[in-house]
Amino acid sequence: MLQIDLWKRVLIWLVCVTGLLLALPNGFYTRVEQSNDAAAEIIAKGDTPERQALVAQWPSYLPSSLVNLGLDLRGGAHLLAEVKVTDVYAGRMDALWPEVRDALRPERATVGSFRRQQAPEGQIRLKISKPEGMPRALEVVRGLANPITSLTGAGASDIDVSGQGDVITIELSEAEKLASDDRTVRQSLEIVRRRIDEVGTREPTIQRQGADRILIQVPGIGSASELKAIIGTTAQLTFNPVVGRGSDPDAPAGVGNKVIPSLDEPGAFYTVEAAPVVTGEQLVDAQPAFDQNGRPAVNFRFNTSGARKFGDYTAENIGSPFAIVLDDEVVSAPTIQSHIPGGSGIITGNFTIEESTHLAILLRAGALPAELEFLEERTIGPELGQDSIDAGKIATIVAFVGVLVFMALSYGLFGIFANVALILNVALIFGFLSLIGATLTLPGIAGIVLTVGMAVDANVLIFERIREELKAGRGPARAIDEGYSKALSAILDANITTFITAVILFAMGSGPVRGFAITLGLGIMTSVFTAIFVTRLIIVMWFERRRPKKIEV
């Protein structure tokens, strides 16, 4: 009856020992953390004796994964940003306009003259003077469409062209909008990641959330504003042809043009073509430098396609000015002196050295394709996090001791067996949390405390059942055996239902709530394991050795 195969015994102890080993580093948190950081620095920045010494603080043969501390425990900043995916549509249309113009020019004989009209954002409307040439005009414009290369939009084209009377309307097709939204969010995510990596902080979390949101969590950073500054809500570099210069911000710009202010000349405004010649996305490198007068400047270099466009443009427009535009402000508007091949150049302005360095970083990281709107911002100071850790630690220890004493008083020797299982249980939770690299949050600590309280439930069920069997006159061995097997269905049902709620919490929740769901769910699994296997094994081993005639539970 009370037999457990040797392989099962070995397996159970193996799981326990592994759990303990995995949990061990968390007992020496700072030491292990320093050691891990130093090891990472050696790989990144090279070997030094100090780093070696730090690495040696923790033996390499022991596991070194730690439970990540959530923002509410470590302090840091949390941002939830929404990518304004529709921003991109207008830019796409502006970029398409020159192509449409060039395609229609040779067709003047059939379509007559044509003009771009005012239209809502993300649309091109143009009026042709010979409405009878509409079919030909539509055919030509549709010829500019590209097929979409996405799974869902296969076979569709990227623009919708429609004609009514003498007006042609061009806009992105629905399928292309979807594909474009996805691209925009992915691109934004990548750029945000690169910018945060440039600064080099520990374990940032940068994930996509839903269709158009990005979640950014950076531990150890001073405030959410600081984080926003790093991400830089806008840092878009473009090179636009200059139409005119003036001092009136409300000057009529003309269709396809816009009026923007100068960065360092107060009161000066430029009218530029809205469609840029080249954009910052085509930059491959940007470095802080000094111009021939020794003032801080930024050197930049385009990729091949950018270099070609830039080269062609400068060759065709010698003598006319063009604007270097950063975030809708004109940094400078030099006149093109000569054809610039090779695609490199320099941005000069009234920069300080810091500004030019910062600008270079921003340019290198690339421009965000669309604006970010921050929906949620949280900053948690490190002191508050430390206070929470300290309070959580004390509370957990007190809760733990209280439950241990209570169990021992209630069930005597069997209570102590359950206590051993309980200690193993908490160790297993920490071991698994470290193993999967989960994040421990304040509600997560509450989840562990709750698990401590509830973990004994399975044992209580079993022990109460054994008591009943003993009362019914069964012998010790049989009572134990029956107790376990009869309590099993209640234990499983009760824990599966709780587990279901933990899974739903995990799926629906975010941040701290998710942390709670993880510890609760893991706690349920480990407590079932320790109650069903570990205490049983302990009791069986004790029983085999003692062979008591009478037991008291």
Add this chain to the structure above:
Amino acid sequence: MRLRLVPQETSFDFFSKWRIWLGISALMMVVGLASFGLQGLNFGIDFRGGTTVRTESTTAIDVGLYREAIAPLELGDISITEVFDPTFAEDQHVAMIRIQAQASGEAISGEVIETLQTTLDAVAPGIKFVSVESVGPKVSGELVQTAILAVVLAIGAVLIYIWLRFEWQFALGAVVALVHDVVLTIGIFSELQIKFDLAIIAALLTIVGYSLNDTVVVFDRVRENLRRYKKKDLSEVLNLSINETLSRTVMTSVTTLLALISLYVLGGDVIRGFVFAMIWGVIVGTYSSVFVASTILLWLGVKRDWSKQANTAGNQFGNIDA
């Protein structure tokens, strides 16, 4: 020599006054709902949008002074409360400042926070903002929806699980008990105007899990006893089952409460509301599994031909304990 919270053998009659118990529960639910309907919940920024700033200073807090200092900034509705906690140091003065959601869909801007800090620094030198949390109204609306969906989904999933494992009467009894617990918890939060935020939803779901845990243990015994005592009345079987599991019910509640109370007292003020919800939930959940779930079961009645049912395909989930 053993600590026993419940005598070895009990034979309380839990159902002689079942009308009264159900009446009390119904009354409390009505009171809870009325309180919710009349004054509503004190929603945190997670659900309402807005900004909370937790400040810490070494000088004592004068709420009136703070209010006067902030008023010229024209941030709209502002509430300032001082936080007291036994875990704070002697010269640690903590206040929570809540600012209503600003007009745009976005969270609050960094400049506003900086101005706020310089303004407050004038009245409380060396004031620190230990946490600043801001949620735009756009997200908070979605969080409400997700939260409600989570609770409904959890209850639905549980209904289905118990239905598969037991009979529909059990499932209904368990779910009525769950709704009872959730309503009473929301009721007490609205009555005492404790801040209701995202973490409380987690607590609510845990209460759902815990209460269920309790109910299922009782039901499991009911099912077993129904098979064993085919002649006994349903009310006798229910009474017997609850008495047999009473010792366990009390033991588990006490150990869980022991852990939670230590967290409530020592865990700091940040999670106190969360822990309060759980303590309340454990008490209410334990009560409801005996007096609500079982009473509903008694009221609905149970089909007694378990023996014939035992081997049919429809009950395949019911046999893993065999």
